[in-house]
Amino acid sequence: MYDFDYASPRSVREAVSLLERRGDDARVLSGGTDLIVQLREGRRKAGLVVDIKEIPEVNDLSYGPRQGLRLGAAVPCYKIYGNETVQKLYPGLIDAVSLVGGIQIQGRATVGGNLCNASPAADTIPPLIVLGAACVIAGPQGTRTVPVEDFCIAPGRTVLQRGEFLLSLRIPPPLKNSGAFYLRFIPRNEMDIAVVGAGASVVLGKRRTVFVSARVALGAVAPTPLFVREAGDALAEKPVSDESIQQAAEIARAAARPISDMRGTADHRRHLVGVLTRRALEGAIRRAKES
Amino acid sequence: MQQKMKKVKVTIQERGEPKEIEIEVPDDGQVGWGDVTQMKHIGQHIPRLDGVAKVTGKAKYTYDINLPGLLYGKILRSAHPRARVVKIDASKAMARPGVKAVLLPDDVKGLFNKECRYAGQEVAAVAATSPDIAEDALALIDVQYEKLPFVVDVDDAMKPDAAQVYGDRKNVSDPRVREQGDVAAGFATADVVVEATYRCQVQTHVALETHGTVARWDGDKLTVWASTQGVFSVRDELAKYFNLPATQVRVITEYMGGGFGAKFGARPEGIIAALLAKKAGAPVKLMLSRKEEHLTTGNRPSSIQQVKIGAKKDGTLVAYQRSNYGTGGVAGGAGIPAGPYIYAVPNFRVEQRDVSTNAGAQAAQRAPGHPQASFGMESVMDELAEKLGIDPLELRKKNDPNKTRQKEYDIAAQKIGWERRNKTPGAGSGTKKRGMGIGSCTWGGGGSGTKAQVTINNDGSVEVKCGTQDIGTGTKTIIAIITAEEFGLSPQDIQVRIGDTDFPPSGGSGGSTTAASVSPAIKSTTMLAKQKLFEVVAPKLGAQPADLVARDGKVFVKSDPSKSVAWKQATAQLADGPITIQGEWVAGYSDTGVAGTQFVEVEVDTETGHVQMLKVVAVHDCGLVIDRLTAESQVNGGVLMGVGYALYEDRILDSPTGHMVNANLEDYKVVGAMEVPEIEAIFYDEPHRGVIGLGEPPVIPTAGAIANAIYNACGARVRELPITPDKVLTALAQTQRKEG
Numbered sequence A: 001m002y003d004f005d006y007a008s009p010r011s012v013r014e015a016v017s018l019l020e021r022r023g024d025d026a027r028v029l030s031g032g033t034d035l036i037v038q039l040r041e042g043r044r045k046a047g048l049v050v051d052i053k054e055i056p057e058v059n060d061l062s063y064g065p066r067q068g069l070r071l072g073a074a075v076p077c078y079k080i081y082g083n084e085t086v087q088k089l090y091p092g093l094i095d096a097v098s099l100v101g102g103i104q105i106q107g108r109a110t111v112g113g114n115l116c117n118a119s120p121a122a123d124t125i126p127p128l129i130v131l132g133a134a135c136v137i138a139g140p141q142g143t144r145t146v147p148v149e150d151f152c153i154a155p156g157r158t159v160l161q162r163g164e165f166l167l168s169l170r171i172p173p174p175l176k177n178s179g180a181f182y183l184r185f186i187p188r189n190e191m192d193i194a195v196v197g198a199g200a201s202v203v204l205g206k207r208r209t210v211f212v213s214a215r216v217a218l219g220a221v222a223p224t225p226l227f228v229r230e231a232g233d234a235l236a237e238k239p240v241s242d243e244s245i246q247q248a249a250e251i252a253r254a255a256a257r258p259i260s261d262m263r264g265t266a267d268h269r270r271h272l273v274g275v276l277t278r279r280a281l282e283g284a285i286r287r288a289k290e291s
Numbered sequence B: 001m002q003q004k005m006k007k008v009k010v011t012i013q014e015r016g017e018p019k020e021i022e023i024e025v026p027d028d029g030q031v032g033w034g035d036v037t038q039m040k041h042i043g044q045h046i047p048r049l050d051g052v053a054k055v056t057g058k059a060k061y062t063y064d065i066n067l068p069g070l071l072y073g074k075i076l077r078s079a080h081p082r083a084r085v086v087k088i089d090a091s092k093a094m095a096r097p098g099v100k101a102v103l104l105p106d107d108v109k110g111l112f113n114k115e116c117r118y119a120g121q122e123v124a125a126v127a128a129t130s131p132d133i134a135e136d137a138l139a140l141i142d143v144q145y146e147k148l149p150f151v152v153d154v155d156d157a158m159k160p161d162a163a164q165v166y167g168d169r170k171n172v173s174d175p176r177v178r179e180q181g182d183v184a185a186g187f188a189t190a191d192v193v194v195e196a197t198y199r200c201q202v203q204t205h206v207a208l209e210t211h212g213t214v215a216r217w218d219g220d221k222l223t224v225w226a227s228t229q230g231v232f233s234v235r236d237e238l239a240k241y242f243n244l245p246a247t248q249v250r251v252i253t254e255y256m257g258g259g260f261g262a263k264f265g266a267r268p269e270g271i272i273a274a275l276l277a278k279k280a281g282a283p284v285k286l287m288l289s290r291k292e293e294h295l296t297t298g299n300r301p302s303s304i305q306q307v308k309i310g311a312k313k314d315g316t317l318v319a320y321q322r323s324n325y326g327t328g329g330v331a332g333g334a335g336i337p338a339g340p341y342i343y344a345v346p347n348f349r350v351e352q353r354d355v356s357t358n359a360g361a362q363a364a365q366r367a368p369g370h371p372q373a374s375f376g377m378e379s380v381m382d383e384l385a386e387k388l389g390i391d392p393l394e395l396r397k398k399n400d401p402n403k404t405r406q407k408e409y410d411i412a413a414q415k416i417g418w419e420r421r422n423k424t425p426g427a428g429s430g431t432k433k434r435g436m437g438i439g440s441c442t443w444g445g446g447g448s449g450t451k452a453q454v455t456i457n458n459d460g461s462v463e464v465k466c467g468t469q470d471i472g473t474g475t476k477t478i479i480a481i482i483t484a485e486e487f488g489l490s491p492q493d494i495q496v497r498i499g500d501t502d503f504p505p506s507g508g509s510g511g512s513t514t515a516a517s518v519s520p521a522i523k524s525t526t527m528l529a530k531q532k533l534f535e536v537v538a539p540k541l542g543a544q545p546a547d548l549v550a551r552d553g554k555v556f557v558k559s560d561p562s563k564s565v566a567w568k569q570a571t572a573q574l575a576d577g578p579i580t581i582q583g584e585w586v587a588g589y590s591d592t593g594v595a596g597t598q599f600v601e602v603e604v605d606t607e608t609g610h611v612q613m614l615k616v617v618a619v620h621d622c623g624l625v626i627d628r629l630t631a632e633s634q635v636n637g638g639v640l641m642g643v644g645y646a647l648y649e650d651r652i653l654d655s656p657t658g659h660m661v662n663a664n665l666e667d668y669k670v671v672g673a674m675e676v677p678e679i680e681a682i683f684y685d686e687p688h689r690g691v692i693g694l695g696e697p698p699v700i701p702t703a704g705a706i707a708n709a710i711y712n713a714c715g716a717r718v719r720e721l722p723i724t725p726d727k728v729l730t731a732l733a734q735t736q737r738k739e740g
């Protein structure tokens, strides 16, 4: 590993100015579970590492019934799954944060880092997408907001521009009769990168027998986490039944663009998309019914 | 009652000088461990004595050795699977501040090779003041390679037009054949014949501690800390390489983090560390990275077994034929046990061929050849049972001549509830299906050739020295247990010192021989030391030495326990100074030859192909169990390595580039805590046989048992390891197609 400069700004302004000044030579440090590994292995280079954890806004974890959840970019997984409000209102997010790495990794790893690392297999991104989360980005011109599904543009690349960093995520308050669910397939039971990930959220009608709306998002089957809008749309106004769920799963399957690598063949991945989408929808429906 | 006595020779220390004397010891007509039911420590669950030191980080492994002025060594490795080093220029590296020594192919004979036959072969080395600088220096060495054709895939390597790994010979060796009876005649009498091909991948050792050495020269004396399974093998190799008398080389391995067969001798990196230290005039630490471990330190060879087996209607095996191809990379030695593994078949013929590929050389790995053989044999036995319509357990019992295993089958069947298993493979509704399978093993594991020294001091303290090493198996602890048992003390009272060539010699820890080598040596040495003590104490107690007993911290007269002295009072009478006895391994306290069987239960998700291990019942024998807890640990570790072999581990070489694509622990998958099933380790106790090794056997049966359990669960027969989810799904789809 090579020597680099380290800065620990205490305000958004200070961070933005450092990042603007150093441009590509600077990398933001959140939990470091991706960044440190990448620097050590020479997969990324950084002359300056900007640790954002001293900035108050990125440590925010608060909920209001109107604005929903405000999740600071540097809040580690264990704090999220340890939060009773999140447990109650966003179990679909809990699914993801409690399976990133293992206990030790969860003590450091953040949702913000997971998102900014922009891996196609990142576990928290599909649930964020199906929960309708938005990214609050701080930059030289102030802040701007981008839906999570538009945030990643290629493996390891995001919409962030020079001088910008992710400040927080906003997740709208859960609607009545709604539920979300995330699961992934890995060969072992933990510590693996997702072969396929699938997130789903549903809003059911009053009697919980029809879908009002639904969202489906997939991981590890395209260059970026994949929002499959058609799969969710196909469920709107459909009865809650095995057939309608299977239909949505088929749409997701068709939308997936997996590759073959040592972690799985394209065929196996495509097959898994069908199975996992169905299971994610079933999980989301169960939660909507329990809500 | 006059006890019969016999004379034995022992070496004692008299005023610092070794002296051989003859003493009398009780002769009970046989040598042996005696009545184990009376034992206080032997056979109990005793936590390892160095456990706390290990988990608190106090234990110093080779990696933890830091010396004043220490330099860090690193090795430059071939960047290509097959290449010739045409030019090598290290001037920039040498000029780099902090670089203290550089070794190039022409500097040392026979260590580096300009003909590189696999990606990762040693090309040059540096020592620098920090690991980062050393790494930097490697990048500054300018190597010009002439790239040559290569082949890394075993199937490709067998093709006639394949690139030749060695210029002077074909990639596929001539077959080694073993035959018994008349195979063709045997098959002619068979009612049922099964033919299938089974494949095993290359598995790497993945010891927690990587290979490595710290080397320090004091003039002509070389001291080395090595992560090794054999301190004396390292000493002898270094002494030979540097042309030094053995007395000038000392090797120390107080703690080491696993070897599994790949850590014998100085190895290239050990010699390189010593050479760098010599050249730099400063101590050098050279620890390999995880990537280097995967590439260059050894592996379990692959295996492709084309098998044919025939049986009578009643299940009696009549003929067996097998052709095995395996690759050990640039090394041979891919053979597996030459026969129908553990079963009795009157007629068989087995052929074995090594296939050379441009990959790192194989090295012995925990029961070399056996897991491959067991997987192939146990799989085909199951397929045969299915075709015959016979319970797989019955078929095994019918054809297995081993009496111990016959009993172990019954124990395992009862413990796992064999009658609960799916009677029809794949039966039942739902997407998650459960099944059971069987796999078995055989192994040798005897002992010999170990010396030990025991000292009883006047203050009652006891020290045992033995030049064995504890490779994580609990050797230190069993030495303390045996000594404590003999002296009537607690294992904690015994100071055990091992892992040093300054101590009495012992062999390498391989082949499951350590316990059976060390235990008899400790037993005989401590018996003799006790005898010496009794000779001093007996007159004071008005008894004969032969009438004394050491137990519960006391020495007392057997017929009248009221005549007793505390251990410390007894040793306080050692007027001539401490008792120091040197003894050695003697026959009668150990044996060789073990059997084992594992019954496993799994759950298969038939939609994803995911296999969840539920339970493993592992029944093994190892003669006399010294420490039941460390013995169970051996079984647990073996089973887990077997689970990794069955389901996850795979050294993946990329055919177009010849490089390993998963040389890490992220994509080379070993079992983690979440993959650990319930493991029930049961010992079929045979204390009368003495100590037999257990390190290797438990890894052997697991993969075959798992493959069979998966079949029993869902009807998918996967004939290739590792049994990954996509292979399960593919096999499932094939069965469904057959049925549909």
Ligand SMILES: Cc1cc2nc3c(=O)[nH]c(=O)nc-3n(C[C@H](O)[C@H](O)[C@H](O)COP(=O)(O)OP(=O)(O)OC[C@H]3O[C@@H](n4cnc5c(N)ncnc54)[C@H](O)[C@@H]3O)c2cc1C
Residues within 6 Å of the ligand: A027, A028, A029, A030, A031, A032, A033, A034, A035, A036, A037, A052, A073, A074, A099, A100, A101, A102, A105, A108, A109, A110, A111, A112, A113, A114, A115, A116, A117, A121, A122, A123, A124, A160, A164, A165, A166, A167, A191, A192, A193, A194
């Ligand atoms: C052993 C292990 C297991 C893992 N298992 C999983 C797993 O199961 N699932 C999974 O999805 N991931 C896994 N990961 C990857 C990693 O832990 C996650 O991606 C984690 O969420 C990253 O968060 P972090 O805070 O550590 O990010 P960091 O390493 O701090 O940052 C990641 C990247 O994002 C950038 N960045 C971070 N924060 C910001 C910000 N606010 N604004 C702009 N850029 C930013 C950094 O510069 C860096 O490029 C694993 C990693 C390890 C080492």
